[in-house]
Amino acid sequence: MSTVLITGANRGIGLELTRQYADAGWTVIATCRKPIAPGELATLPGDIQVHGLDVTDHRQVARLADELSATAIDLLINNAGVYGERNSAHQGIDYTDWEQAFRVNAMAPVKVVECFLPHLRAGSGKMIATVSSVLASIAESSPNSASYAYRTSKCAVNMAMHVLAGELRPDGIAVILLHPGWVRTDMGGADAAIDARTSVSGIRKLLDGAGLAESGRLFAYDGREIPW
Numbered sequence: 001m002s003t004v005l006i007t008g009a010n011r012g013i014g015l016e017l018t019r020q021y022a023d024a025g026w027t028v029i030a031t032c033r034k035p036i037a038p039g040e041l042a043t044l045p046g047d048i049q050v051h052g053l054d055v056t057d058h059r060q061v062a063r064l065a066d067e068l069s070a071t072a073i074d075l076l077i078n079n080a081g082v083y084g085e086r087n088s089a090h091q092g093i094d095y096t097d098w099e100q101a102f103r104v105n106a107m108a109p110v111k112v113v114e115c116f117l118p119h120l121r122a123g124s125g126k127m128i129a130t131v132s133s134v135l136a137s138i139a140e141s142s143p144n145s146a147s148y149a150y151r152t153s154k155c156a157v158n159m160a161m162h163v164l165a166g167e168l169r170p171d172g173i174a175v176i177l178l179h180p181g182w183v184r185t186d187m188g189g190a191d192a193a194i195d196a197r198t199s200v201s202g203i204r205k206l207l208d209g210a211g212l213a214e215s216g217r218l219f220a221y222d223g224r225e226i227p228w
């Protein structure tokens, strides 16, 4: 039996990750910011343990890691994310919002890894997956949408995970960056290209076949590697 910890598990891609891993027989530690109102998450069948976790609250992250100190984790998925405002420089940028995007998208995934390293070392899966975005790729993303907060914070998490991949290689822990596709969620919107089920099926297949050879690299849900 394998165990996965997922952040932002109450809606969107995180909820679908929870559903599919639980369906596949995994134990899912599903974390969400407001555990008293987890909505659909509370109704999913399977071995799902729901825990409260605001990923930007470092004390909460450390406390949960302590609470779960006897639990080995095979796969940790940093999924929680915010888009932030979409303004261009012409419209005026909200720098507080930009800072918040950095807290959620860039720094929190590193803090979660830091606190859950003992659990990952104790597990046999030895994998960390962090959901990033093609919008952070300088090589591929269109210069037309501004979205400074989102795009720079996802760039930052790409580098942080790339560095972590090097740090954790001696422990045999792989660190994979994911682009889930343009997905119909609250963040992706109703016009997005694919549903969460398609995205997560692809992500699971990708992670199943991934290991240290793929560590520190960014892949789309369909297996294509995305250049920085």
Ligand SMILES: NC(=O)c1ccc[n+]([C@@H]2O[C@H](COP(=O)([O-])OP(=O)(O)OC[C@H]3O[C@@H](n4cnc5c(N)ncnc54)[C@H](OP(=O)(O)O)[C@@H]3O)[C@@H](O)[C@H]2O)c1
Pocket: 007, 008, 009, 010, 011, 012, 013, 014, 032, 033, 034, 053, 054, 055, 056, 078, 079, 080, 081, 082, 104, 131, 132, 133, 134, 179, 180, 181, 182, 183, 184, 185, 186, 187, 188, 189, 192
């Ligand atoms: N949808 C897309 O097209 C797309 C494309 C590329 C990358 N992504 C990435 O995929 C991931 C999931 O996105 P999504 O489309 O599922 O977005 P979503 O529907 O907006 O869901 C975002 C999730 O992140 C959680 N979250 C935000 N801030 C948090 C915090 N401080 N602590 C804990 N949880 C927090 C939200 O919790 P609350 O309900 O409490 O707000 C929610 O569960 C994100 O990292 C996103 O950047 C999405």
